[in-house]
Amino acid sequence: MGEQFVLLISASIFCVGTAGFVIRKNPLIMFMSVELMLNSVNFLLVSYSSFLNSLDGQIFALMIMTVAAAEVVVGLAIILTIFRTRHDMDVDHIDVLKG
Amino acid sequence: MFASSWLILLFPLLGFIGLSWFGSRISEKLAGLVGCGTVGASFFMTLVTLSNLLFLPPEERVGHVQTLYQWVSAGSLKLDLAILVDPLSVFMFLIVTGVGFVIHVYSVGYMHDDPEYSRFFAYLNLFIFSMLVLVAAADFFFLIVGWALVGLASYLLIGFWREKTSAVLAARKAFVMNVIGDVGMVIAAFVIFESFGTLSFIDVFAAAPGMFRPNDDTMLLITLLLLVGAFAKSAQLPLHTWLPDAMEGPTPVSALIHAATMVTAGVYLIARCHVLYELAPYTMYFIAGVGIITAVFAGSMALVQYDIKRVIAYSTMSQLGYMFMAVGIGVYSMGMFHLMTHAFFKALLFLAAGSVIHSLDGEQDIRKMGGLQNVMPLTHATFLIGALALAGFPLTSGYFSKEAIILSSYHAEMGNIVFWAIAVLTAGMTAFYIFRVYFYTFVGGLRSPGAHPHESPGIMVIPLVVLAGLALLGGLLGPWVDSFLAPVFGRVVEHHHNSVLEAIALTAGIGGIAAAGLLYMVSKDRMDLLKEAMAPLYDLLFHKYYVDEIYDFLIVRPTKAIGVFMEQKGEREGIDFTVDQVGLKVKEVSHGISLWQSGKVRAYALNMVVGMVTILLFVVFM
Structure with a gap:
């Protein structure tokens, strides 16, 4: 696998994640899109770790996964609470903080 | 020597503070006792100071400054809490505390049963304190402090009956008029500090003759600015309109503030600053001119007024005009002597009028009085004595002081025949209007059917008798006043004798009394004819020249x-x-x-x- 191929894959996954986050209205799907973006970066980090013969990239990837896991915990909790109180999962309807 | 003189000021201040803090919790009797007692104590301390002063040889009596506390010391500006003890200030102490004490005692009776009795005495004590600050000041700064404080006390006392709209309006008018004067005084103090670098009387007066020639611009400016204050406080033209309105206050206030003490502050100021005024002869002429014009102007307005207190108020203005003329032509001690006798007989007239008003339940219109001589024999007798003294009847105190001024208006260096003629004319008017009031009030029959007049209680009559004694015999003090005040003014005033002029002045006074008697006693119907014949003039006077x-x-x-x-x-x-x-x-x-x-x-x-x-x-x- 060449460098160019890795970069292309990573960029494509990131764009898919971004598009999913902007387009979808279900917060769970939006969450998954965020994970997709994070993982595209992880993929890049791990690949370059192997190309450059350095462990730095893998360490960063591990840290990102940890943070993502923590974030998911918090995020899911928020989503659950919103669902319990509003019985509505459309993010466009959740605009209490409108200016 | 004069280490305890500051107690003169302390007692009324303590009385004021005490009565303001505890006034609502103490009985009427105690409030009256505190009010009178503090002023009495102050009078006693004045006598002590006077006796100390008299032990000194005359030339050593001036310029005793008692510094109590160094208050401000910023660069060249030094302000000390200090009192000046000299014959002039002690003379004023005597009048303020002496007449003040008598009027306080009278107020005990007059204000009896007033719901805010102790507030009244608190204000009266504040006034006495302020007036003492004014005359005890050893520099222009504290002079202005006292000057403004008496204005405040006057405001509070004129508006004492605060539920009465006219009283509140009158108080406001008096305050505004007086503030105009205060502004003049303050600017004068600035100019003095700018030119002399000090505000202390002694330093300024010592430096002035060496620094300025007569009629220098600065001298004229200072004296004229001080004069604004003096005219406003002493109700001289054109700042006089507040004084008649000030009669809305309780009568003891009129007697104390608007006759005997505060309104004479202007005369005191000029006498105190005579060193400066002698360097400004133009201002002196101006003072004499305004004084004599005010005298005749106020006297003429008094001829037609029907409110007993207003007549006496205009008379006060008129007599103050005499005093201003006296200091204007340089016969200071005569001005101060007239100030003293005027304090006696004018306080007496006001208090007697108050006694009449008191017995008629607040009636002040002389058309509704009459025949009171039988019901109120003591008030009648004392009012008559006051009226005679005011008219300058021979051997009463007013005779000596006024006659001396009238003669000087011709004979003094700065006097002339015009001053004299107007002074004599005013003397005639004075006699006429005060006896008009006398005949209206005490003679004939009572014109107010529902009223039941009665003689006032002893606590009001005794002050009347004391003042009547002073008004009758105060004239004997004339030579003493001249020699006592001579060290302050640097010379003994010269008395002149001219039997022709004296006779004319005397005739004017007695003629005024006779004319009043003739018009109001003998032929009453003529009065209306005269009124109609002179209708335009009558209207002009009745409306106070529409000022x-x-x-x-x-x-x-x-x-x-x-x-x-x-x-x-x-x-x-x-x-x-x-x-x-x-x-x-x-x-x-x-x-x-x-x-x-x-x-x-x-x-x-x-x-x-x-x-x-x-x-x-x-x-x-x-």
């Missing part, structure tokens, strides 16, 4: 119009409009910006993506 109306037209209404204009155009359409518009615009703009915060997560995300892509493109391609 109030002129002031209203020239000053009050334009000021009000400017106020209304500024309120509508300046305030509402100018300031308010601008501020409102700025606020509205800010609100509009911020509302537009706040639309960006839609609360929609996806919109935020899209914005973020677009932003990041833009930055990325920028970084890559630029």
Whole structure:
């Protein structure tokens, strides 16, 4: 696998994640899109770790996964609470903080 | 020597503080006792100081400054809490505390049963304290402090019956008029400090003759500015309109403040600053001129008024005019002597009038009085003595003091025949109007059917008798006053004798009494004929030369119009409009910006993506 191929894959996954986050209205799907973006970066980090013969990239990837896991915990909790109180999962309807 | 003299000021101050703090919790009797006691103690201390002063040889009696406390010391400005003890200040102490004490005692009876009895005595004590500060001041700063404080006390006392609109308005008028004078005094003090570098009387008066020639601009400026204060306080033209209105206050207040003490402050000021005034002979002429014009002007207004207190108030203005003329032509001790006798007989007249008003339940119109000589024998006798003294009847105190001034108005260096003629004319008017009041009030039959007049209680009559004694015999003090005050003025005043002029002046006085008697006793029907014959003149006098109306037209209404204009155009359409518009615009703009915060997560995300892509493109391609 060449460098160019890795970069292309990573960029494509990131764009898919971004598009999913902007387009979808279900917060769970939006969450998954965020994970997709994070993982595209992880993929890049791990690949370059192997190309450059350095462990730095893998360490960063591990840290990102940890943070993502923590974030998911918090995020899911928020989503659950919103669902319990509003019985509505459309993010466009959740605009209490409108200016 | 005079280490305890400051106690003179302390007692009334303590009385004021005590009565203000505990006034509502103590009985009427105790409040009266405190009010009178403090002034009595003050009078006693004045006598002690006087005796100390008399032990000194005359030339050593001047210039004793007792410094109590160094208050301000900033650069060349030094202000000490100090009192000046010299014959002039002790002379004023004696009048203020002596007459003040008598009037306090009278007030115990007069204000009996007033719901705010202790407040009245608190104010009276404040006034006595303020007046003592004024005359004890050793520099121009504390002179102005006292000057303003008496104005405040006068304001509080004129408006004492605060539920009475006319009293409140009169108090306000008096205060505004006096503040005009205060401003003049303050500017005068600035000029003095600028030219002498000090405010202390002794230093200024010592330096002035060496620094300025007579009629130097600075001297004229200082003396004229001080004069604004003196004229306002002493109700001289053209700042006189507050004094008649001030009669809305309780009668003891009129007697104490608006006859015996405060209004004479202007005369005291000129006497105190005589060193400066002698360096400004033009100002002296001006003082004498205004004084004598005020005398005849006020005297003529008093001829036709029907309010017993107003007549006496105009008479006060008129007598103050005499005093101003006396100090204006340089016979200071005669002015001060007339100040003293005037304090006696004018306080007496006011208190006797108060006694009449008291017994008629507040009636002040002399047309509704009459025949009181049988019902109120003591009030009648004392009023008669006061009236005789005011008219300058021979051997009463007023005779000695007024006759001396009238003679000097011709014989003194700065006197002339015009001053003399007006002075004599005024003397005739004085005798006429006061006996007009006398005949209206005490002779004939009572013209107020429902009233039951009665003699006033002893506590009011005794002060009347004391003052009557002083008004009768005070004239004997004349030579003593001249020699006592001579060290202050640097010379013994010269008395002249001219039997022709004396006879004419005396005839004017007695003629006035006789004319009043003739007109109001013998042929009453003539009075109406005379009134009709002189209708225009009568109207002019009755409306006080329309001075109030002129002031209203020239000053009050334009000021009000400017106020209304500024309120509508300046305030509402100018300031308010601008501020409102700025606020509205800010609100509009911020509302537009706040639309960006839609609360929609996806919109935020899209914005973020677009932003990041833009930055990325920028970084890559630029």
